[in-house]
Amino acid sequence: MGPSWLKDAVFYEIYPQSFQDSNDDGIGDLQGIIRRLDYVAELGCNALWINPCFDSPFMDAGYDVRDYKLVAPRYGTNDDLVQLFAEAHARGIHVLLDLVPGHTSDQHPWFKESAKADPNEYSARYIWTDEALWGMEGRPYIAGMTERSGAYMLNFFASQPALNYGWLDPYKHWMSATDSPEARATIEAMKDVMRFWLDQGCDGFRVDMADSLVKGDDECKSGTCAIWREIRAMMDSDYPDAALVSEWSNPDLALCSAGFHMDFYLDHQRNGYNTLLRDYETEGGDHSYFLCDAGGSIRRFLDDYLPKYERSRDRGYISFITCNHDTPRPARTLSVAELKLAYALILTMPGVPFIYYGDEIGMRYLDLRTKEGGYQRTGSRSPMQWSRDKNAGFSGAPAEQLYLPQDASADAPCVSEQLADADSLLSEVRRLVALRHAHEDLQADAPFEVVNDNERTAPFVYRRGGLLLAVNPSSAKKTFEDSALVGRELVYRIGNPSVVGGRLVMSGQSFAVLSTQA
Numbered sequence: 001m002g003p004s005w006l007k008d009a010v011f012y013e014i015y016p017q018s019f020q021d022s023n024d025d026g027i028g029d030l031q032g033i034i035r036r037l038d039y040v041a042e043l044g045c046n047a048l049w050i051n052p053c054f055d056s057p058f059m060d061a062g063y064d065v066r067d068y069k070l071v072a073p074r075y076g077t078n079d080d081l082v083q084l085f086a087e088a089h090a091r092g093i094h095v096l097l098d099l100v101p102g103h104t105s106d107q108h109p110w111f112k113e114s115a116k117a118d119p120n121e122y123s124a125r126y127i128w129t130d131e132a133l134w135g136m137e138g139r140p141y142i143a144g145m146t147e148r149s150g151a152y153m154l155n156f157f158a159s160q161p162a163l164n165y166g167w168l169d170p171y172k173h174w175m176s177a178t179d180s181p182e183a184r185a186t187i188e189a190m191k192d193v194m195r196f197w198l199d200q201g202c203d204g205f206r207v208d209m210a211d212s213l214v215k216g217d218d219e220c221k222s223g224t225c226a227i228w229r230e231i232r233a234m235m236d237s238d239y240p241d242a243a244l245v246s247e248w249s250n251p252d253l254a255l256c257s258a259g260f261h262m263d264f265y266l267d268h269q270r271n272g273y274n275t276l277l278r279d280y281e282t283e284g285g286d287h288s289y290f291l292c293d294a295g296g297s298i299r300r301f302l303d304d305y306l307p308k309y310e311r312s313r314d315r316g317y318i319s320f321i322t323c324n325h326d327t328p329r330p331a332r333t334l335s336v337a338e339l340k341l342a343y344a345l346i347l348t349m350p351g352v353p354f355i356y357y358g359d360e361i362g363m364r365y366l367d368l369r370t371k372e373g374g375y376q377r378t379g380s381r382s383p384m385q386w387s388r389d390k391n392a393g394f395s396g397a398p399a400e401q402l403y404l405p406q407d408a409s410a411d412a413p414c415v416s417e418q419l420a421d422a423d424s425l426l427s428e429v430r431r432l433v434a435l436r437h438a439h440e441d442l443q444a445d446a447p448f449e450v451v452n453d454n455e456r457t458a459p460f461v462y463r464r465g466g467l468l469l470a471v472n473p474s475s476a477k478k479t480f481e482d483s484a485l486v487g488r489e490l491v492y493r494i495g496n497p498s499v500v501g502g503r504l505v506m507s508g509q510s511f512a513v514l515s516t517q518a
């Protein structure tokens with residue numbers, strides 16, 4: 001299953017440009033993150049995922065890498081990053097960087113070489129046709145912009161050419177095989193990037209678009225999975241304590257076949273995770289389970305999640321997220337009371353959970369003009385709100401110089417106020433994370449089992465190891481009677497649940513954790 005520290009890991013995702021500015025230029029940076037590590041530790045998070053912090057023209061907020069081995073000057077220096085690893089480790093915090101293996105920026109030196117008419121070492125580092133007037137077999141491409149006569153394939157935006165890992169079954173002479181020297185060279189180059197940071201103290205990677213390597217891949221993604229198995233073997237032998245989490249949201253492939261340690265459960269329309277918090281993109285209204293009295297059902301989540309969990313539980317971890325930098329913040333539609341219950345479930349599920357910076361205080365999804373290729377994602381990327389000081393304590397720069405505008409409302413949530421309020425969302429999240437650390441039964445490996453999903457009059461009840469948990473997101477009181485409840489006591493509560501004998505009464509909008517049976 002990988003490194004043992006994952007068993008009790010709770011991750012915190014930091015968008016570096018928006019977390020803490022240390023030199024008042026309006027952009028968050030690595031020294032700013034170092035300054036806030038105590039905050040992360042006190043939240044109870046013992047691992048970080050930092051979004052790309054490498055040199056980039058920032059056409060996609062850094063997912064367009066120009067130099068994999070250089071920290072972007074706006075965030076600091078390579079030495080700052082090495083210092084961040086050390087300072088984090090001193091606090092028991094592991095640090096994952098963001099690896100973007102499928103594409104680079106079109107400003108990357110590899111691509112600039114590749115685009116030259118004269119053949120060179122990098123000519124086949126990207127996927128090119130051999131004639132600018134031919135298209136790319138129905139795939140997105142650019143032609144007519146380079147000295148080289150050829151169309152090159154895109155992996156995402158126009159500035160992100162696809163690296164060449166070959167094609168599963170090449171059928172044009174310009175397609176490389178997956179075992180061709182050029183495809184092998186790309187794999188070795190990416191391993192070299194990984195080693196570069198792992199050797200300096202990085203604890204692993206969040207892998208961007210992990211399913212996107214081999215083109216023309218089959219349904220099982222056998223070409224792409226073979227590459228990840230090879231990389232996993234390198235990690236098992238040379239970096240056994242390092243971890244990989246995939247942006248894939250397909251545990252059957254990512255965990256069971258590719259060998260990732262963790263796979264994100266992402267906000268894909270109508271999947272189980274999305275029905276919990278973000279049902280609003282489907283037709284027929286928002287029936288999110290945690291939206292109070294919205295007619296949601298836990299079954300929509302369970303029907304999707306349970307089979308995936310059962311098939312992958314011995315192979316790796318499904319990672320629940322509160323949100324990420326691509327996803328509308330949950331506070332877009334959920335109230336603080338609703339968020340508390342949603343986070344209670346997320347933080348008591350098996351696998352390895354991720355909290356997106358600011359979600360712990362209920363930062364809002366803002367209506368912002370696009371920045372660095374963010375488009376509608378920009379609204380989830382605004383600077384962290386630490387206090388009622390200037391720029392909410394994020395930066396000493398003039399407000400108009402900030403990376404993005406902040407929530408200007410008078411009641412914008414902030415850390416300092418919520419720390420002083422035992423009833424705040426932040427205090428609840430801190431207690432929930434502490435609860436998880438205190439009970440092995442709530443951590444990554446302990447089994448999950450549904451005890452009651454008949455929701456008409458009863459709450460949703462689930463078992464983690466020896467503990468029983470119940471959640472009632474509706475405003476109506478719900479009760480559940482069962483001999484399994486006898487002899488148990490409440491060890492955690494949100495709202496007003498009570499347990500007497502074999503009867504559990506869950507007040508409207510409540511959550512309960514019941515001790516193991518005496």
Ligand code: GLC
Nearest residue numbers: 060063100156208209247326
């Ligand atoms: C991933 C990232 C996203 C980025 C895209 C292209 O989905 O999370 O932010 O734009 O890949 O790299």
Ligand code: CA
Nearest residue numbers: 021023027029
């Ligand atoms: Ca700065």
